[in-house]
Amino acid sequence: MVAAMLRVDLKRLLERLNPYCIDVVQAAAAGTAARGQCEVRVEHVLQVLADDAQTDFGLILAGFGLDRRELGPLLEQVLSALPGGSTGRPVMSPLLIDLLQESWLVASIELGEPTIRSGSLLLALLGSQSVDGSSPAVEYLRRISREQLAERFADIVSLSAETEPAECGQTTPVQATAPKAFSEPRVSGEYLRRFTVNLCDKAREGVIDPVFGREDELRRLIDILARRRKNNPILVGDAGVGKTAVVEGLALRIAEDEALSPAERRLPAMLWDVTLVLLDVGLLEAGAGLKGEFEDRLQRVLADIQASPTPIILFIDEAHTLIGAGGRPGGSDAANLLKPVLARGEVRTIAATTWREYKRYFERDAALSRRFQPVVLDEPSVLATAQILRGLKSRYENDHGVTIREDAVDAAAQLAARYITGRFLPDKAVDLLDTAAARVRLSLTGRPDALDRKERDIEDLRREIEGLMRDRQGGLPVDEDALRAAWGRLDVMKQEARTLRDRWRREKLLVDRLFTLRAVMARVTQAPGLLRDIKPDDVRAELAECLDELEHAQGEAPLVRHEVDPDAVARVVSQWTGIPLGKVRRDEAASVLGLKYALRERIRGQDPALETLTRAIRASKSGLKEPDAPLGVFLLAGPSGVGKTETARAVSDILFGEEASLLALSMSEYQERHSISRLIGSPPGYVGFGEGGVLTDALRRRPYSVVLLDEAEKAHPEVLSLFHQIFDKGGVSDAEGRAVDCRHSLFFLTTTVQETPEQDLPDNSGDYAGHNQPAASPHQADRRELLERIRPQLAECFPPGLLARTTIVPFLPLSLEALEEIVSLKLTRLAIQAEEGRRMLLEFSPDVVHAVARMAEDSGSGARGVDNVLRVEVLPRLAEAILRRSGTEIRDTDVRPAVLRVECEHEDGAASRCWRFLVRELTPGDE
Missing domain, CATH: 3.40.50.300 (P-loop containing nucleotide triphosphate hydrolases)
Known part of the structure; x- marks a missing residue:
């Protein structure tokens, strides 16, 4: 009850404040919150009052010879000592509420005024017994005589901003009626x-x-x-x-x-x-x-x-x-x-x-x-986004002072939709085109980034050389070979910087000349009579010559750009996403046409499967698929370790620019009926509602994706029914009712249900392994035969409707030749890694490739067996040799890298397929 009365009294007190004092209390509360303090104290209010010299408070201090600027440090001394850290709204301290009550009594009884003004607050403060008199600020104010202030009050505040002239010419306080809780607007609106x-x-x-x-x-x-x-x-x-x-x-x-x-x-x-x-x-x-x-x-x-x-x-x-x-x-x-x-x-x-x-x-x-x-408002299509960009193009050309080509507009819409994730069209496409235009503008007015980076590298290397020279002068041991190599690198980098600087100046002159010719051409076209001696054909010929010369000078990496072209847009995308520039610039049609050959570089021994896969993707990309179906749905069936998952990764990298476009879902985690909520989100009323689903959120952020359903046969039938709908309609709605477009995605389902013994399968050792197959290859017949033999097993795991909407791609066990190719690829990658990271050259004898392939074949786990053999048999011995040579400190300053050779031999008395791997360092004589 007491608390309720206190709230009512406080509200009434606030209603008695004049507009200026209301603003003061509000500012004091805001200052208290900014300091992280929980109570609005008297000192907070005094600090705001001291900021204005034309109010009652400022005029009273001046009338009694006090300087309000001296009051500020005294108040800050008190306020800075108060504890902070509060995050809530501050409340008024009891002492401040008491002061307001006393101020209302002074204003209404002693001064006969309807509102509380700052002079009333000061009069109440000077006569208050509750306010702490030990405060230095209060002690300073009490130099004012309350009796003299009460006698001279009307004269002192007659020119106050809190007083306005009345119609009769007398001075009366502003606002004759009681104000509301907060100040009324003085002007309408x-x-x-x-x-x-x-x-x-x-x-x-x-x-x-x-x-x-x-x-x-x-x-x-x-x-x-x-x-x-x-x-x-x-x-x-x-x-x-x-x-x-x-x-x-x-x-x-x-x-x-x-x-x-x-x-x-x-x-x-x-x-x-x-x-x-x-x-x-x-x-x-x-x-x-x-x-x-x-x-x-x-x-x-x-x-x-x-x-x-x-x-x-x-x-x-x-x-x-x-x-x-x-x-x-x-x-x-x-x-x-x-x-x-x-x-x-x-x-x-x-x-x-x-x-x-x-x-x-x-x-x-x-x-x-x-x-x-x-x-x-749905996200616009790529075509609609391009139209929006064309409408905005002139605005950005005028703002940046550059020319934006039409193909750059198309590239911005397409590349933004394909590679920039987590954002939506047209916003991300507009930002992309804006950034590309800004980059072109900066290249016209500033130094190129390539030159700046090169000069920074020169300065870094120069500081390194100076440090080595200082150590040598101080008598410390210095690697002389490393010092000579550093001097050599410095000379090379200086020459590269000079070349870049000359290129930049040359390109800048050509670009300036190009702009001049274009300006002349515009004047000739718009006003032919002004430049009668200049023929448009001559200007066009000179323009063409200048463009050819500029293109020859710029090469593949221009330092000065004169217009926004698709390459400028692609470079921005590459920097934003980290995708290599070559993959961003690659034409989609060329990527699809070269898909089979690119896949063969990564997937060995599965040429018929890759042929089936690429033919289906080409048909979809050419627009011959169902309009409301995904780009492709493939069921990769075969033993473990034959390249099914790696095929999905490779397609994601080749078609969509990076393996990050792959959404891998292990269906062993979706064996329960309720696990469908993890894919599309929890329904209303359940835990997790509103948090989205793994599948729907990923496809909404990145519609151009590869979705891998690993071990699809382990999924619950309700989960498979969801994907049946996606494959049929090309879309799905999440738990919140939002539609997700799946028409630009590729779906790969992998299964290991095929357990046919290897001897019963078509031979995969001859033509299968090579890239150059005979024209009369029996692969298609082999594929159809294998497909008919595994279809009953697939029908036991997948509903007929789902199988009818997938392209079944059989994967055969890997032959020994295919395993040897895989071993060669992995050893090559290992050698590159050792050379770049440890400055060591690795060599492998031919017997090593054959031995690893044989051991992987015996394990029966395909390509995974290769990784296992390398991890268990080869890498530990290779790591031991590397560490033995260089000790615990690996130096990268040697001029001539070491050469390690990996060999193998049969173990004595062991079976014919048991080998022992050896690593030895080659000396110059051995080479």
């Missing part, structure tokens, strides 16, 4: 101007970019705004799909219609002469230190909109930040302030939010969601 941005003014000033490709969504937005009630659309879509752009498009249309006659306007009559304003939620929250202040500001903004003589439409971007803003402890929900005005149609509101936040804040509040009409 003040809160609207403080906390909103006029988008129509921005459109008239040309600040807003033109909007393309969203005409349908804009039409639905206008339809909802034209309603009589519940005329509040909410734009829902993923971040970056263009929600804000649609509203900006409405502002542009409003501004454009103002200059047209009524018959020419495109908007309906109820939207003529309206104003579209953006609510600044961050500014609305800033400085709202006291409970209820945020809600009060919002209520006043709504009141200003309702009172405006011009119809106003309110736009709340990221609306979930506003709905959740008041939901903090100690605050009321701002949604409750919006619901009444939205339901009555008094304030037309456009909101924008993401799907996740819409479900979290809006769908859970039925009363709030009922007042909004969703307008769903």
